[in-house]
Amino acid sequence: MSTPLIGISVPRSPENSAFGVRDSILQVMEYSEAIVAAGGRPVLLPATETIPDDLLAGIGALVLSGGGDLSPSLFGEELVSASYGISEIRDTFEQALVADAIERSIPILAICRGLQLINVIRGGTLHMDIPGHWQSVPADQTVHSVDLVDGSALAELTGSTSMEVNSYHHQGIKDLGRNLTPVAFAGELIEAYEATDADILAVQWHPEHLYEKSESNMLLFREIVRKASTK
Template sequence: MSRPLIAVSAPIELAPTAFGEQDCTKLTTAYTNAVYAAGGQPVVMPVVVDPPAGLLDRFDGLVLTGGGDLDPTLYGEEPDPTVYGVRPERDAFEIALYNEAVERGLPVLAICRGMQLVNVLRGGSLILDIQDEVQHWQTIPAHEASHKIDVVDDARLAGIFDQASVGVNSYHHQGLKDLGAGLRVTATCGAVIEAVEADDANLVAVQWHPEQMAATDSQQAALFQALVAAADSRTNNSKETY
């Protein structure tokens, strides 16, 4: 049986090459490994300038990955010294991917920056730097949990996890501020929003990095399994959601 095709967005970064410094597509294999282990066929999507329509014609699901910060002007803020890794072309490409995924009814798993992108795209805003208030950038290995989140009872996330309090890792210096239209908070750590879902889209968005934990943590692997199951259902017309 064929695996559902899962589009996985990829960062663009300036990096040294044999030809000098050039823009490169850079994505940790943890993302693709997690999708494949869950039964999907990951396909890395490098940034395309002026992306055409139909990018997701052949795909069954989408993962929006982590990386550098969004352009703060997208949510009405000025550039700030704490903001790093801004690539407007990546912002535009991933906005196009997400919009097409929603239009097609594809299941979407948005991770860290991906969750922030979805929030901003829906009219929400971000806290430019939460480090003044709380430390959410761990120094222990990425596959280890650094804090727990509290999951809302009736959330899709609650159906994926088998407990209301789950350990997660943490690698973000920004956070959701004003919530975007149609989104609801489905997990928190204190005052920090850790997950959101959409009323009008097949979306699970999380602030942590489940791909770094999926190989050793069944709870985090379940996020990718749920994505692939929802994607696979599209091939037999059952249109299962998360």
């Protein structure tokens, strides 16, 4: 059996280059390393202005990565002083990724920004700036626990009703989108959801920075690779 290909979305941002400042892709290696450690082959999916036909042909699963904020125009809000890293090209491209993945019945693991994107696509909204959710310690350290909903796929996968997680976000779910079920909470804040009409697990934290130290977070990548291998 061939090793499944796992598509990973990547940020698009202006970066210095030998040719001056150019829109570029720059992604931390942990996403790819976690996929390799779980038995998959990572494929980076840059947010091009022209969206290719057969966008996810040959891809067995999709990881929607973290990054800058969504354009607030997607959910009827205005910019705030804390807004950063917005790329409308990326927003458009990743909406196409989600649509194609669902059309092809490809499983999706959505991380941080990815969780927020799918929520907004499905009519949900976001808190524009939440204090106290951007940790000051390294990303491979956990800073709080989340309570998992008993009976959810996430709880069944981890064999627990809680997880220790990191926290690198300043926005979060306000109103939950259509056909999404919350499966993890930090207090009243939704930290993870699953879809009732597609194979989607979305988490607000960053498991890619925890996979080496946390078996429960590593399981998220093992599961997405396992699902891809059955496609």
